Amino acid sequence: MNKKELTNAIAERTGLSKFESRKVLNAVIEIITEEMVRNGRLLLIGFGTFSVKQKAARKGMNPSTFAPIDIPAKKIASFKPSIYLNFLLNRKKRGRKKKEERE
Structure with a gap:
């Protein structure tokens, strides 16, 4: 969507x-x-938490020249779904499995 x-x-x-x-x-x-x-954090009960995480600086490699490069520290957006949302996403249907699903 x-x-x-x-x-x-x-x-x-x-x-x-x-x-x-x-x-x-x-x-x-x-x-x-x-x-x-x-604030770096937004909590929506029943949906999840939006937060900002800090990634540390690290060493990397240029893929074309294989020369080492320094990758600077940065902030990234993160989302952690609520327990309720995870439950809805992973809910299993009750009842017997169809023949195609059992095989």
């Missing part, structure tokens, strides 16, 4: 126009981004 499809899905579920749902989605993305820059 891309941003346009997500905007359309928000419009369908909420009854907002596509223009209004696009404004809402953009506002949510801006708020998440600002909070991660300011």
